């Protein structure tokens with residue numbers, strides 16, 4: 680759970696939080712996924728260092744980029760007027776780097792101009808990432824680059840294709856140049872795109888192991904089925920499936936009259952509430968899934984990858 684403090688002493692290391700903004704369909708997820716495909720490590724966050732919902736971490740020998748999902752920036756897809764809500768705007772000031780993604784096919788539209796206006800009041804270094812260059816001719820690309828340059832004075836303008844990966848290495852290299860010296864916030868030993876969910880399942884697993892001792896071996900897998908804030912309430916519903924290999928193990932985890940499962944839930948809830956900083960309603964279901972360890976699709980579903 681703890682961030683390795685000794686790593687913070689590294690010299691010549693750069694790091695920072697990066698957020699990607701741009702209009703719907705510009706390719707934000709594709710870009711992040713592509714970067715994940717290169718070399719991504721995600722692990723449990725040190726509490727308080729999680730400034731936002733964490734998406735993924737890209738670690739190089741000399742740097743670490745932490746891509747975060749800035750609340751509000753992606754959301755209101757239809758209501759363009761609310762595109763940059765106040766919270767999102769504030770969040771943009773707290774990151775070390777912003778990617779302003781532009782679709783090379785669509786060029787600069789009113790929405791890009793709006794984002795441009797909002798960004799003009801922000802000091803955070805920003806890279807215009809001109810995406811989908813695989814879909815446009817050289818001439819068109821030249822035009823779009825021109826119009827991007829006319830928008831204002833950005834740190835870099837980098838044409839890429841998130842789909843094919845073209846030029847994404849340059850994007851990473853330039854990003855690293857723009858990051859400040861900083862700690863390696865996270866060690867690189869775990870791959871997942873759902874940091875909170877991973878931590879939640881680990882916290883529950885810990886209670887199961889503790890309360891069942893040796894009776895339930897490591898044949899238990901956990902999956903966060905659903906997680907969501909309840910409307911108008913400061914309460915998060917967390918539904919988790921606990922998979923075991925045999926009926927007997929199911930019985931052990933549930934315990935007499937459901938007593939043990941209740942205790943697992945009670946203890947896990949305390950930790951998860953501390954992690955999320957919010958009250959939760961934890962719903963645990965124990966299910967038998969025979970030989971889940973051998974089944975590739977089941978592994979995928981449970982978030983174990985490569």
Ligand SMILES: Nc1nc2c(ncn2[C@@H]2O[C@H](COP(=O)(O)OP(=O)(O)OP(=O)(O)O)[C@@H](O)[C@H]2O)c(=O)[nH]1
Nearest residue numbers: 702703704705706707708709810811812840841842
């Ligand atoms: N040809 C091509 N297609 C791309 C590229 N990047 C993204 N796409 C496609 O564009 C579509 C939208 O991409 P997403 O990554 O979902 O876009 P997004 O910005 O995350 O979208 P929202 O979640 O709606 O905001 C998908 O069909 C992608 O396959 C690219 O560089 N080239």
